[in-house]
Amino acid sequence: MADPVLSLRDLRIWYGAERGAVRAVDGVSLDLMPGETVGLVGESGCGKSTLGRGVLGLLPEGAGHAGEVSFKGRNLLDIKQRELRSMRGPELGMIFQEPMTRLNPLMRISDHFEEVLQIHEPKIGKKEARNRSMEALRGMGIPPTRYKQYPHEFSGGMRQRIMIALALVLRPAVVVADEPTTALDVLVEAQILRILADLRRNFDTALLLITHNLGIVAEACDRVAVMYAGRVVEQGPAYDVTTKPSHPYSRELLRSTISLSTTELHSIPGAPPDLVSPPPACRFHPRCPNAMAVCAQQWPPTEATSPGRRSECWLHATDRIPVGLEQPLQREALAASEEA
Amino acid sequence: MSRGGSLRGYILIRIALMIPMVWVLLTTVFLMMRVAPGDPITASLGGKLSPEEVAERQAALGFDRPLIVQYFDYLWDAVRFQFGTTITDNQTIGSLIVENGGATLTLTVAALVVALVFGLPLGLIAGRYRETVPDAFIRVFAILGYAAPPFFVGLLAQLLFAQNLDWFPASKMASPIVQATAETHTHILIVDLAIEGDWEGVWDVILHLVLPATTLGLLVMGVFIRLVRVNVGQALGGDYVEAARARGVPERRVVSRHAFKNALIPVVTVMGLQVALLLGGAVLTEKTFSWPGLGSRLLDYLTNRDYIGVQGLITFFALIVVVISVIIDIVNALIDPRVRY
Structure with a gap:
């Protein structure tokens, strides 16, 4: 088996807040193989986007981090800002959620492309930069005649394709796509997902696809990591996780997805926890239908449930639950505090 | 995709729209002058002449006609750029503007240069390094610059840099000798001197310019700094950044x-709006520094109640604001x- 191109080990990212640190990412370990698409799913506010930005070192001032983000054998958290900057683009790319505002309104599409190419490949000639950019755009279905136009002359879907072309023109080894289709309609969404799927086939680019849409994961990803309150609670092959989830949170999340056969909306009661003072032990226990007494007292172990699959839940380690703690969790008091 | 507008079309429409703007402006100036009690003849000559003579002169100037007739007459004159002759010193508004406009132009342009040269970088620094010590200093400086009236800042500047330190001349646009010997080409003294190749004279004018231009520049600089700072901060947090x-x-x-x-786009717009502030400030600054421009003339006409002069100069100032915008x-x-x- 090949070595992972990107590997997160016990990554922690927190933001300073007046009440205490907001632990947005709290001990995540995740591998990304060359050419692999890994979906990162979870509710809003679970730390997905922070994780994605953390990989590129794009965190706002005042954010702290610990752990390891190793890329091609080097820890990105240790290297100098200047060096990390020069890796953004040619090594690590990023695609954002809202394409409408991600291009500089005062710069032509051509200026955007020629700027990145000249920064990262200073020896490139003007003509070659032009050819490479047009080729990247053509790959995304943007005609070369529109190369000199301004961002406001394109639709949202086209702008997202331009953003993708702009990320790919340098052929990065890893691309983080942060909800790339959330702001677009379903037809354009399908188109963008096809483009992203082609991408790994053609360039061997590894893709970390951040989304809250499990349908996209099932369709576009090789593997999936489910995030809850800053932690990856389950990861494994996309097909297995989306058909037979092993963590109660993944199961509930999957039940909440809307499909054509949906007759009644399902939602997970409660809200994602406060990341300043998250619930003790398993973060999900206040909302978990399967919660046991142990879940509120001791960290659940991370268990390999099948090859390539891991789940952080006491349900898979029932033999190790201390005696007397396997009965269902009594939760009246908690429910009341949740209300406040 | 493109909404089909061309740059040329935009410019043409924008220029065509000036016509209604100027019309509203002329009407406002006209009505404001008529709302003010009295008329130019009574104001300047009342008491010195008999009521019959006053009425005679009023009739001669057409002030006894119905307002609507006077209004269309005024509009017709305005279209032909005829704003009449001032009562106190018998000058046409046109010659006034030619004679004194150069000094005001020199002062306002210099003030704008001061404001831009110092204001933009300071705003950029403050916006780039927000919530730091330099930012705090720059912000306080900006507020003081904007809040302090030009006549006060001007007096302090005269006291410190002219009186005590004697670095710059305290008032006037040039030394008497330069003023007296200058040949007239464009009615802009500094340009005339440059055309003549009188570089000592040019330097003399520049020295005279420093204090008034900085005084007036500070006023506008305050606005620029705060605006650039906010916009740079906003742009730096922007998605495309x-x-x-x-x-x-x-x-x-x-x-x-x-x-x-x-971040500069809104600044360009606001710069247009600042022309009004600049001209208003110029009136006070010119008076403080005895600068021979339109602003000090306007104040003279106001104190002498020369309504023709006031009306003509205000119309001119307002026209400038429209054109600049x-x-x-x-x-x-x-x-x-x-x-x-």
């Missing part, structure tokens, strides 16, 4: 190319491709 960082664009370039240019809109369209009709 984060996207540029994600592509590995160096921070220096992110600031200069992506954030600063976008149109120019600013066009410049804006040149910078920002989204601005088109």
